[in-house]
Amino acid sequence: MELEGWTNDRLVAERIARLPQDQWAYATPNASIVMASFLHAAPSGSRFNGPELGAWYAATALTTAVAEVAHHLLREAVARGRREERRTFRCYVCQLAGRDYLDIRGQMQSRAELYDSTSYSASQVFGEAVRKSGRSGIVYDSLRHRGGTNVVAFRPRQITEVTPADHYDLLVPVEGRIIARKLTTGA
Numbered sequence: 001m002e003l004e005g006w007t008n009d010r011l012v013a014e015r016i017a018r019l020p021q022d023q024w025a026y027a028t029p030n031a032s033i034v035m036a037s038f039l040h041a042a043p044s045g046s047r048f049n050g051p052e053l054g055a056w057y058a059a060t061a062l063t064t065a066v067a068e069v070a071h072h073l074l075r076e077a078v079a080r081g082r083r084e085e086r087r088t089f090r091c092y093v094c095q096l097a098g099r100d101y102l103d104i105r106g107q108m109q110s111r112a113e114l115y116d117s118t119s120y121s122a123s124q125v126f127g128e129a130v131r132k133s134g135r136s137g138i139v140y141d142s143l144r145h146r147g148g149t150n151v152v153a154f155r156p157r158q159i160t161e162v163t164p165a166d167h168y169d170l171l172v173p174v175e176g177r178i179i180a181r182k183l184t185t186g187a
Contacts, residue, residue, distance in 0.1 A: 015039045015040075016039055023156050023157055025156035025157050028160070030092070030162035031162075033162055034056060035156060038053060038055065038156055041053060041054035044120075045124050047123050047127065048128075049124060049154075050128055053131075055127070055137070055154055056094075056154075057151070058094065058096070058151050058152075059145075059149065059150050060148070060149040060150070061145075062091065064144070064148030064149065064150065065091065066168065066170065066180045067142065067178075068144050068145070070144070071143075071144045077173075077174050082174070084171060084172060084173040085172050086169065086171045086172070087169075088168070088183065089170060090164055090165070090166075090168075091164075091165040091166055091167075091168065093165050094159050094161055095161040096136070096137070096151060096153055096158060096159060096160075097157075097159075098137070098153075098155060098158040099136070100134075100136050101135065102130055102137070102138045103140075104139070104141075105140060105141050106141070114126055115140075117143055127152065135154070136153060136155050137152045137153040137154045137155070166182050167183040168180050168181065169181045169183055
């Protein structure tokens with residue numbers, strides 16, 4: 001059923017209808033990667049988006065991105081009763097257009113409900129209200145990498161110059177240190 005949900009034209013049409021056509025990204029390199037982040041939302045949503053429509057999540061530094069991805073792999077390992085999870089990921093570099101990103105950095109104490117590490121219920125409502133207001137997205141502090149900065153972008157057309165970068169092998173043990181290893185091309 002999950003595979004059908006990713007490939008069935010009728011279901012894809014339902015998802016794409018949730019995104020106004022004037023926001024679609026197309027005819028640019030890697031536009032399909034951008035659109036996939038919006039059209040294939042996690043069943044329970046993410047921090048600042050509900051399950052109906054995804055968003056583009058990015059970090060301003062590689063270390064922050066690794067910490068964020070590793071956190072979710074750790075949750076998966078625990079949920080599956082495994083000692084570790086290991087995956088290979090490709091990094092993408094992009095530019096984010098738009099000047100109206102809501103900046104909530106430095107507000108972890110005053111807006112604790114948006115930074116809750118166990119529940120996204122308040123942050124999803126907040127994020128969807130920001131999206132509906134027409135803003136480009138939200139800039140926020142990373143919960144997984146102290147001093148790190150993350151961005152969620154709500155407008156696919158404002159995610160530009162998407163370029164594939166390096167591949168990384170992430171090994172995330174339930175107990176122990178995360179190992180992130182840059183993979184080489186063998187050349």
